[in-house]
Amino acid sequence: DIQMTQSPSFLSATVGDRVTINCKASQNINKYLNWYQQKLGEAPKRLIYNTNSLQTGIPSRFSGSGSGTDYTLTISSLQPEDVATYFCLQHNSGPFTFGSGTKLEIK
Amino acid sequence: QVQLKESGPGLVQPSQTLSLTCTVSGFSLTSNSVHWVRQPPGKGLEWVGAIWSGGSTDYNSALKSRLSISRDTSKSQVFLKMNSLQTEDTAIYFCTSLGRGYWGQGVMVTVSS
Numbered sequence: 001d002i003q004m005t006q007s008p009s010f011l012s013a014t015v016g017d018r019v020t021i022n023c024k025a026s027q028n029i030n031k032y033l034n035w036y037q038q039k040l041g042e043a044p045k046r047l048i049y050n051t052n053s054l055q056t057g058i059p060s061r062f063s064g065s066g067s068g069t070d071y072t073l074t075i076s077s078l079q080p081e082d083v084a085t086y087f088c089l090q091h092n093s094g095p096f097t098f099g100s101g102t103k104l105e106i107k
Numbered sequence: 108q109v110q111l112k113e114s115g116p117g118l119v120q121p122s123q124t125l126s127l128t129c130t131v132s133g134f135s136l137t138s139n140s141v142h143w144v145r146q147p148p149g150k151g152l153e154w155v156g157a158i159w160s161g162g163s164t165d166y167n168s169a170l171k172s173r174l175s176i177s178r179d180t181s182k183s184q185v186f187l188k189m190n191s192l193q194t195e196d197t198a199i200y201f202c203t204s205l206g207r208g209y210w211g212q213g214v215m216v217t218v219s220s
Contacts, residue, residue, distance in 0.1 A: 001168050034205075035196065036152075043201055046143075046208035055208055089151050093206065094165035096142070096154040 002026050002090050006099030014107045021102045022090035028068050032092035035064055035073045039084045042052040047086075048073065080106055109133035111141070111202050111211035118216050125216060129185040129202030134210050136160070136178055141185045143176065145198040146213075149210045155200070175219055192218045 001044045003026040023033065027103050031051040036044040044062055048064035051071060061076045083106055088099040114126035136158075143155040156166040156178045166174050174213060175188045185202060199213040 006179070038152075043210040043213055044203075047209075049208065089152075089154070089205075095167050096157075096165075098144075098152040098154060098206075101151045 001095055002029060002093065002095050002097050004088055004090055004099040006088055006093065006102060009100065011102055011104045012107050013078050015080060018076045019078050019104065020058055020075045021086050022067075022074075023071045023090075023099045025069045025071075025090055025092075025102060028049065029090045029092035031066070031067060032090060033071045034060075034089045034091065036087045036089065037050075037082075037084045038087065040065070056094075060063075078104075078106070109204065109207060109209045111188070111204065111209055113200060113202050113211045113214040113215055114161040115200075115216065118214060118219065121193060121218055123189065124188060124190045125190055125196070125218075126194050127200055127202075127214065127216070129187070129211060130167075131183045131202075131204070133187070134178045134207065136183060139204050140206055141178070142203050143187050144201045144203055145196075147195070147198045155187070156196065157205075194218050202220050 005024045007020050007022050035048040038044040043107050047058050047062050052064045065072050087104045110132045112130050119125050140159045142157040145153050156176050158164050163175050174189050178185045197218045201213040203210040
């Protein structure tokens with residue numbers, strides 16, 4: 001099974017900061033990497049699919065990049081409503097696997 | 108519009124079988140896969156398994172021996188059955204059309220006597 005190592009597990013940043021979250025796969029996942037945002041008590045929401053495609057309706061301050069085994073979610077200018085936990089998911093090959101999550105808070 | 112809704116018992120006794128149903132609308136099961144994802148209280152997401160548009164299935168390696176996913180395309184329903192439940196299976200269970208980005212609201216399942 002492909003393992004996804006997500007970092008950091010916790011992140012505290014100031015409104016307006018540029019924030020990056022990373023996921024490293026145990027093998028090449030061919031850009032089949034999605035990013036999800038989950039707010040407390042809600043279902044996850046897909047932000048980015050296939051590394052860098054922005055889901056409809058998601059603000060353009062969210063972007064994704066990467067290739068091979070290394071992937072990054074970037075929030076260009078952190079907003080108060082971005083407080084949430086973020087997860088990556090590899091869907092290159094089954095069984096699919098999630099990263100362990102990054103809890104993002106505002107300083 | 109696309110909707111997914113999970114249903115099932117909120118409480119299951121240890122060693123018993125969990126049966127959940129995901130009812131979908133707005134898309135066809137014969138053209139789209141449906142996945143199950145679970146989340147223990149206060150913890151991360153775990154991919155449980157999937158049924159693909161052609162009807163084949165894939166399962167989480169750790170759960171494979173206890174898990175079965177099936178569907179009824181005429182009713183637009185996907186079923187999850189997991190046997191020999193333990194307290195560690197307590198979680199919110201979500202169904203999702205991962206490929207389209209839609210999720211159900213989730214159903215909380217507690218394993219307890």
